[in-house]
Amino acid sequence: MSSTDTLTTPVGGPSLPQERRLVTSIPGPRSQALLARKAAAVSAGVGHTVPIEAVAAGGGVVVDADGNSLIDLGAGIAVTTVGNAHPKVVEAVQAQVAQFVHTCFTISPYEGYVAVAEALNRVTPGDHAKKSALFNSGAEAVENAVKIARKFTGRQAVVAFDHGYHGRTNLTMGLTAKTMPYKSGFGPFAPEIYRMPLSYPYRDGLTGAEAAARAISMIEKQIGADSLAAIIIEPIQGEGGFIVPAEGFLGALVDWSRANGVVFIADEIQTGFARTGAMFASDVFGIVPDVITTAKGIAGGMPLAAVTGRAEIMDASHVGGLGGTYGGNPVACAAALATIEVFEEEDLAQRAVAVGDILVRRLTEMQQADPRIGDVRGRGAMVAAEFVDPATGAPDAALTSAVAKACIAEGVIVLTCGTYGNVIRFLPPLSIPDELLEEGLDVVAASLAAH
Incomplete structure (x- = not known):
């Protein structure tokens, strides 16, 4: 459930162990408590994708109040590109x-x-x-x-x-x-x-x-x-x-x-x-x-x-x-x-190319093994997989949602998108270590295989 090696942050961010670590289920008790407060105090129109209380972030991880360390493949929707708290x-x-x-x-x-x-x-x-x-x-x-x-x-x-x-x-x-x-x-x-x-x-x-x-x-x-x-x-x-x-x-x-x-x-x-x-x-x-x-x-x-x-x-x-x-x-x-x-x-444009090469390679491998991935596309560290019914090409939003939820439960933050809700997008911070990115994609592949 967690990385076997603790990596250091290559570019920016606080000195957080660069590992996927699950010490509770997602959400853990402290995160559940915050989400209960959110439900009571915050407009119901303000949703959330990942059911945690974030307390720290940097490199390629987000850490929650329960001590879980999640691999971040969303970067706050492409915001923390240089890494969180550079x-x-x-x-x-x-x-x-x-x-x-x-x-x-x-x-x-x-x-x-x-x-x-x-x-x-x-x-x-x-x-x-x-x-x-x-x-x-x-x-x-x-x-x-x-x-x-x-x-x-x-x-x-x-x-x-x-x-x-x-x-x-x-x-x-x-x-x-x-x-x-x-x-x-x-x-x-x-x-x-x-x-x-x-x-x-x-x-x-x-x-x-x-x-x-x-x-x-x-x-x-x-x-x-x-x-x-x-x-x-x-x-x-x-x-x-x-x-x-x-x-x-x-x-x-x-x-x-x-x-x-x-x-x-x-x-x-x-x-x-x-x-x-x-x-x-x-x-x-x-x-x-x-x-x-x-x-x-x-x-x-x-x-x-x-x-x-x-x-x-x-x-x-x-x-x-x-x-x-x-x-x-x-x-x-x-x-x-x-x-x-x-x-x-730090020539982060070139870093984005390297990150994108990993994303495209791994997602293309998944596509070759599973025709439910209809398309892999993107440029640099902005890459997506579109999920479809392989017989008809029709968008498969249910599969997309199930895979995304399974990834989050296993400690990997992914985001969905698309007019039809059938796309998972990958926007990792450019400070993510290669090994951590590969592990995150391992979880994506396992989550897809399980569905």
Whole structure:
């Protein structure tokens, strides 16, 4: 039930033994007590995937209040990419907290916000002049990216894509494709949002050029380029099922957008910051978006998000049109500067490639032995397995849920996703030791075999 060898943390994080260790069933008594308090005190609408009380995390493990050590293959949904509590991030946060916690940048500016904007302008795709604005969450970044695009173009319509996920605010729920649990009963939603078919190679069989032509034809017929402010798309979809579009799909959309004065927004909230084996997934596909939204991995676990784009687009808003009380909080900015430094100094994009090689190899081996894995896909350390009925190819959500629950019971944190609920996604922190990742995948394989 536990690792035979205790590994050390290779990159960042507290000095936690890098082992899977189960001393109680999941959840143990202390975790059960916290979950009872949660049920009494926290809105029922706030769910949880792993029934534990987390008390420590680092490297590739999460430790609970009962002393169980779980292998982390989710990284808080791609947030703790550099590892939980990376020493450089901790040091930067502690120093900033001791100096000041808040002034509100739109009241009294401070260097950290400006330095983060400069860093984002430097590391995001393209060598054109850029500017940035900072916010609190991915949904906030998306909402502001749409605002900016509408202001710049003087148009209102926005195109999103099948299976896309962009957040839980009113506008971003409208952009999000999946109704449960994100939209059901929460409407009406913001108007002038149109959904187009995505390139989904496993299910549509189209080339990238064919899929792009289909989407562009529908845009021109149903909306008209003259009415369209922006196209927003995740280069690799996150919650939608880690769908990797066919080669050429994204490039064709970018070219069409440029030719028609439409702002192309790349939502890199989950794909950004070394996750896909490059600093951004746009780099993987060779595209340069007009605007890019980032969050999750940007600040090592601190809440921060950003919109970065062409300077002329970002300057379209009137003074005071962008901002917020906590946007670009100085503590989060300190964490982001340290995190970006870690990504670059430790070459974590290359580490993501190595992690991805292990994930793809092991999942492909499982697929070859079990036809219920219909597809293995992803880039870098963002990889997924899609579970299907092997006779029909129909999504198998029940199997997916059963395998995920079995993994968690055996001390491995995995996350499900996909419009049909039939995908397990793998997003380990890049600080996870190879041996621990292999052991986690051993548990996944055993859980699948048992079902």
